[in-house]
Amino acid sequence: MPGPDDTAEQIAALLEGIVRRQRRALKQDVDVTHGQFRLLRTLDHAGQPLRPSELANQLGIVPRSATTVVDDLEAAGLVARRPDPADRRATLVALTPAGTKVLTTIRRQRRDAMVSLIERLTLTEQSTLLHLLTRLSDD
Amino acid sequence: MPGPDDTAEQIAALLEGIVRRQRRALKQDVDVTHGQFRLLRTLDHAGQPLRPSELANQLGIVPRSATTVVDDLEAAGLVARRPDPADRRATLVALTPAGTKVLTTIRRQRRDAMVSLIERLTLTEQSTLLHLLTRLSDD
DNA sequence: AGATATACTGAGTTTAGCTCACTATGAGCT
């Protein structure tokens, strides 16, 4: 006799499973990790250079973790650090042209993977799912 | 003009975000990691001892990874290994009473967190969501 | 000027996976 609690547990398990499998399905041929991709995407979405702390904030991670991701992306030439003219403690992180290009590539791959999954649903179901997930995501 | 590709990308991002936040909301006071919890839950759901390889299969991880999780749970006294009488290569992993107890505790915590999230949806919406996610999860 | 707060980072840890290679045992074939 499943109750609402059961439903919650099942939904949690399904969400986890889907995310895990989707992520693993992405044997990207571009050498950018998932975390790095998220940071690139955030920068692109912002449309302007951001501080590491702001990136951390938007990514939902602690600032120290953002530093590492930026380090690796910078080493790969996908972002560049420059001093913040307004505050000498701070640095600004900007996408390089190479970063933008890589972002586009990965985005397409990820989209392909997700599309092939959600193609199992009808268009109506897709928009229902989107709607429900959005409701769950609002802060 | 959002097309099906956009929908896929949005759904992917939402799924990730929900899972990440839910997991972090779980500052468990029981000393069992998320991966360990998943294994305990799988064992409990099976209702009988399972082989590590079967656990790995159900958890969607490679067998070697299951070995490590079982190691840690066994060290904590939450599961027990015993030889499989039917196949001397194999071992069977069973929940101990302590494991069952811990599982119950964590389940309640997790359920509370997830329930408080999905309470935003009506019962009908919840079952719709469950249905859609199940469709996405079928192999 | 001094205290406190903020921005970033070095050092080290944890979690949750992974691969590769090895041992022991089972199963199928001749």
Next chain:
DNA sequence: AGCTCATAGTGAGCTAAACTCAGTATATCT
């Protein structure tokens, strides 16, 4: 029986994505 191949588990070692704690440089506030 003997050989070959497959399966079950695990040791060793790696990667990713987070974390904490502590330290330095710079801002801000009184």
